Amino acid sequence: MTAALKAGVVGRRILPRHAGWIAAAALVAALPAGSALSLVATALGGSLEQWPHLLAYVLPDAVRETAALLIGVGLFVATVGCGAAWLVTACDFPGRRALEWLLLLPLAIPTYVVAFAYLDMLHPVGPVQGAVRALLGYESPRAFRLPDIRSMTGCILLLGLVLYPYVYLSVRAVFLTQSAGLLEAARTLGASRREAFWRVALPLARPGIALGVSLALMEALNDIGASEFLGVRTITVTIYTTWITRSDLAGAAQIALVMLALVSALVAIERWARRRQRFANAGHAPRRWEPRRLSPAKGALAFSLGMLPVLFGFAAPAAHLAVQAAKRVAENGLSDQIPREILNTALVAGAATLVVIALGALVAYAARLAPRTAAPGLARVATLGYAMPGTVVVIGLLGPLGALDGLIAAAAQAGFEAQLRAPLIGAGIALVTAYVIRFLAIGVGGAESGLARIPPAVDGAARTLGQSAGGAFLRIHLPLSKSALAAAALLVFVDCMKELPATLLIRPLNFETLATHLYGEAARGTYEDGAVAALIIVAVGLLPVILLSRIGATRTARATVSATLGDAPRGPVEVSPAH
Amino acid sequence: MTDLPAAVRLRALSKTFGAKPVLRELTLDVAAGEILSLVGQSGCGKSTLLRLIAGLDTPSSGEIRIAGALVAGRGVFVEPDRRSVGFMFQDYALFPHLSVAQNVRFGLRGLRRAEADAVVDAWLERVGLAGFGPRYPHELSGGEQQRVALARALAPGPAVLLMDEPFSNLDRRLGAQIRERTLDVLRAAGAAAILVTHDPEEAMASGDRVALMRAGALVQAGPPEEVYRRPASREAADFFAPAVALPGRRVGAAVETRLGAFPAPATVADGEAATVFVRARDVRLACAAEGVPAEVLAVAFVGHAHDLTLRVAGLEEPVRAQVIDPPALAAGDLVHIVVNPAAGMIFPASAKH
Numbered sequence: 001m002t003a004a005l006k007a008g009v010v011g012r013r014i015l016p017r018h019a020g021w022i023a024a025a026a027l028v029a030a031l032p033a034g035s036a037l038s039l040v041a042t043a044l045g046g047s048l049e050q051w052p053h054l055l056a057y058v059l060p061d062a063v064r065e066t067a068a069l070l071i072g073v074g075l076f077v078a079t080v081g082c083g084a085a086w087l088v089t090a091c092d093f094p095g096r097r098a099l100e101w102l103l104l105l106p107l108a109i110p111t112y113v114v115a116f117a118y119l120d121m122l123h124p125v126g127p128v129q130g131a132v133r134a135l136l137g138y139e140s141p142r143a144f145r146l147p148d149i150r151s152m153t154g155c156i157l158l159l160g161l162v163l164y165p166y167v168y169l170s171v172r173a174v175f176l177t178q179s180a181g182l183l184e185a186a187r188t189l190g191a192s193r194r195e196a197f198w199r200v201a202l203p204l205a206r207p208g209i210a211l212g213v214s215l216a217l218m219e220a221l222n223d224i225g226a227s228e229f230l231g232v233r234t235i236t237v238t239i240y241t242t243w244i245t246r247s248d249l250a251g252a253a254q255i256a257l258v259m260l261a262l263v264s265a266l267v268a269i270e271r272w273a274r275r276r277q278r279f280a281n282a283g284h285a286p287r288r289w290e291p292r293r294l295s296p297a298k299g300a301l302a303f304s305l306g307m308l309p310v311l312f313g314f315a316a317p318a319a320h321l322a323v324q325a326a327k328r329v330a331e332n333g334l335s336d337q338i339p340r341e342i343l344n345t346a347l348v349a350g351a352a353t354l355v356v357i358a359l360g361a362l363v364a365y366a367a368r369l370a371p372r373t374a375a376p377g378l379a380r381v382a383t384l385g386y387a388m389p390g391t392v393v394v395i396g397l398l399g400p401l402g403a404l405d406g407l408i409a410a411a412a413q414a415g416f417e418a419q420l421r422a423p424l425i426g427a428g429i430a431l432v433t434a435y436v437i438r439f440l441a442i443g444v445g446g447a448e449s450g451l452a453r454i455p456p457a458v459d460g461a462a463r464t465l466g467q468s469a470g471g472a473f474l475r476i477h478l479p480l481s482k483s484a485l486a487a488a489a490l491l492v493f494v495d496c497m498k499e500l501p502a503t504l505l506i507r508p509l510n511f512e513t514l515a516t517h518l519y520g521e522a523a524r525g526t527y528e529d530g531a532v533a534a535l536i537i538v539a540v541g542l543l544p545v546i547l548l549s550r551i552g553a554t555r556t557a558r559a560t561v562s563a564t565l566g567d568a569p570r571g572p573v574e575v576s577p578a579h
Numbered sequence: 580m581t582d583l584p585a586a587v588r589l590r591a592l593s594k595t596f597g598a599k600p601v602l603r604e605l606t607l608d609v610a611a612g613e614i615l616s617l618v619g620q621s622g623c624g625k626s627t628l629l630r631l632i633a634g635l636d637t638p639s640s641g642e643i644r645i646a647g648a649l650v651a652g653r654g655v656f657v658e659p660d661r662r663s664v665g666f667m668f669q670d671y672a673l674f675p676h677l678s679v680a681q682n683v684r685f686g687l688r689g690l691r692r693a694e695a696d697a698v699v700d701a702w703l704e705r706v707g708l709a710g711f712g713p714r715y716p717h718e719l720s721g722g723e724q725q726r727v728a729l730a731r732a733l734a735p736g737p738a739v740l741l742m743d744e745p746f747s748n749l750d751r752r753l754g755a756q757i758r759e760r761t762l763d764v765l766r767a768a769g770a771a772a773i774l775v776t777h778d779p780e781e782a783m784a785s786g787d788r789v790a791l792m793r794a795g796a797l798v799q800a801g802p803p804e805e806v807y808r809r810p811a812s813r814e815a816a817d818f819f820a821p822a823v824a825l826p827g828r829r830v831g832a833a834v835e836t837r838l839g840a841f842p843a844p845a846t847v848a849d850g851e852a853a854t855v856f857v858r859a860r861d862v863r864l865a866c867a868a869e870g871v872p873a874e875v876l877a878v879a880f881v882g883h884a885h886d887l888t889l890r891v892a893g894l895e896e897p898v899r900a901q902v903i904d905p906p907a908l909a910a911g912d913l914v915h916i917v918v919n920p921a922a923g924m925i926f927p928a929s930a931k932h
Contacts, residue, residue: 179670179672181668181670181672182672182674184633184635184659184666184668184672185666185668185672185673185674186674186685187634187635187658187659187660188633188634188635188659188660188662188664188665188666188686188732188741189660189665189685189686189731189732189735190660190661190686190688190735191660191685191686192658192660195660199685200674203676204674204675204676206676
């Protein structure tokens with residue numbers, strides 16, 4: 001053996017290969033796993049005195065309200081989402097291309113913003129009711145008023161109007177990748193177009209429907225503003241009030257456990273609905289079905305129908321906010337509060353985004369480096385936070401972070417005689433941690449989809465040309481997955497910016513973001529700079545929507561479907577002549 | 580067979596995609612109960628032809644009749660669900676969310692549940708999948724999926740079964756087995772069928788007739804032996820089995836080439852240059868007295884025979900011979916060869932294709 005070769009084998013391993021990467025991935029995965037575990041510990045560690053009270057008076061109502069809300073929102077988003085997806089993929093009419101991305105716009109409006117806007121709009125002395133009364137000739141709000149939006153039905157409608165795009169996106173993706181061959185097979189077996197939709201296209205889209213509905217329902221579960229403003233006492237609202245007004249952390253944790261059980265059930269149902277997901281179209285890229293050209297009259301009808309959710313879910317509330325914001329600024333000028341809040345929001349969201357992308361890339365790369373180890377499983381654990389509502393994450397974090405804050409404060413007191421009160425929570429580190437746990441899944445997913453496009457042979461090439469695993473990552477994988485990471489970063493940033501429940505619970509004292517400002521005004525019933533804050537949130541929220549609509553529809557479709565639905569590897573690609 | 584209307588009758592059928600013609604004025608009949616192999620290079624329009632017959636695409640002009648009824652042309656267009664065609668797709672297109680039995684039942688209409696069950700069971704039995712009913716497509720092997728697709732397409736009793744490369748996703752040996760079985764089922768059902776393939780051997784082995792297409796037009800249709808032995812063009816000659824082209828000239832009643840004289844056809848005038856195509860199986864070794872000398876360039880053992888690549892003085896192209904149990908040969912050896920004069924396929928040198 002030559003000296004050079006000997007030198008190469010000098011590094012005899014005691015640790016398994018890539019041990020460092022796997023350990024790092026384990027640390028990242030410990031974040032969501034730890035907060036879930038500490039939630040259990042807090043819940044069990046606290047006194048169970050309150051439990052009979054909760055069980056008798058609080059939980060039954062909260063669970064019933066939550067279940068009613070979820071069922072209502074689920075049905076609404078499934079119907080509107082599937083209908084819209086079918087309309088733009090199976091039919092062709094003037095304006096279809098525009099409608100395809102217009103239908104995404106409500107995604108830019110967080111649930112609490114749509115509730116805020118509609119409450120103002122539909123107020124008994126607001127513009128809509130006023131106009132209706134003027135039209136019908138009534139004098140005063142006492143003589144006539146529309147049914148109150150502050151009801152379960154109102155809450156279902158408002159949440160559904162901004163959450164249906166989840167179903168629309170995922171079902172459209174399925175429709176776009178569904179092989180035309182299957183529908184053609186149905187036609188040659190005697191099925192009409194309508195029948196082919198009900199018997200083949202829709203059942204095949206079941207995984208997409210399940211995914212979209214479960215995402216929408218997780219948002220609904222996560223929501224705190226809309227349900228609270230509209231008087232629906234969901235579990236989330238209950239957790240919030242238990243901690244904020246009664247300072248009962250253990251009680252909040254106990255309710256949060258119930259919530260976690262509910263979320264797990266949701267995820268389980270979604271998994272079950274796509275248990276036979278091997279469906280996937282075998283091998284070669286399927287030919288996409290051709291949309292059918294509608295007659296001008298039918299086309300106009302289809303377009304108007306498709307515009308309804310856009311109108312109510314985006315155009316009306318956004319226009320109202322714009323008008324109110326313009327009025328406010330014209331009358332009072334821009335308060336100095338808003339710029340400070342923009343800065344605050346950008347700071348915490350930006351910090352969380354950087355951490356999420358770095359940790360996400362690390363975990364995804366570890367899983368690629370060491371696919372036969374624990375690393376891929378750790379990557380899955382790292383993404384658990386996407387299913388944990390913000391309140392649950394925070395209640396889980398408060399226990400350990402509170403203890404840690406206490407330790408640091410005591411150490412500072414002992415060592416430097418310094419007075420520190422809650423340094424982690426006070427400096428916003430706790431808030432950033434909560435964001436990271438909640439949105440880490442986006443970072444991991446983004447990095448995974450970026451890495452998946454790099455053929456494995458490239459890794460081998462880099463390594464045989466003298467790069468270490470880390471060097472290959474920096475010089476090859478990072479540049480090649482730049483755009484995927486950038487897209488993920490945008491999503492994370494906007495999600496952090498819109499985040500309300502965790503921000504409310506764990507932000508530093510007197511630290512206001514745009515979202516908490518809006519919440520505060522809505523809770524107090526004052527409508528001052530709220531519209532301005534809401535409008536900014538909506539405007540920034542439009543960025544990822546634009547990104548979503550700009551990436552070619554089919555490409556997004558394929559990517560979403562394979563990234564989110566088909567964790568199963570695809571079969572070998574058939575190489576066969578086209579004829 | 581003669582009393583029944585043709586299962587499929589195509590008249591001057593054309594299809595253009597944009598400005599690109601894919602089918603040109605194609606006229607073809609498939610008799611009731613007949614199995615027709617449609618063969619040609621990739622992109623020659625054979626799959627498009629199937630889709631037109633099924634009603635999955637609309638023809639640009641021309642007519643299609645199925646079992647005597649006009650389904651496309653003269654302003655008529657019958658939707659695919661009203662055409663009585665069965666279609667077997669290359670990737671089978673089994674409905675992944677339905678069980679095998681539900682897939683086969685999909686096209687059955689107007690039957691009571693028990694009747695439909697009986698039909699489904701009978702078809703599964705016929706394709707050798709009795710008891711597979713409750714399984715799902717992804718649980719089946721490729722060959723099993725293919726048979727489900729066959730049962731599903733045939734169960735409604737279509738006037739014609741259209742098969743688009745139905746065996747190309749299977750490995751060669753399995754493909755051949757399944758092909759025989761499929762043909763047995765088809766013949767037992769008495770269904771007419773059009774089988775699209777790019778494989779000439781499969782086409783000849785499967786079809787009562789073989790139709791060769793080129794660039795959207797029909798080159799030749801006839802029984803397999805005929806298209807193999809008497810190809811209508813140079814290209815057809817080479818398509819069904821590779822052949823070496825010998826330059827020659829008609830002198831009197833024969834076309835003379837470096838490898839001997841061949842009886843001249845009427846298409847070649849006296850004194851005109853001609854090309855004679857000769858297949859490897861028609862070249863054999865001979866003794867020095869009767870053969871043409873040739874130098875062995877390469878010997879390949881292919882199992883049932885040896886393939887020889889030979890150089891003959893005066894010929895640019897090497898000559899290929901397929902011989903059974905030759906004496907031990909190596910590159911560089913000298914042999915003598917003769918060609919069966921009846922096996923030459925002769926075309927005027929001026930013919931383009």
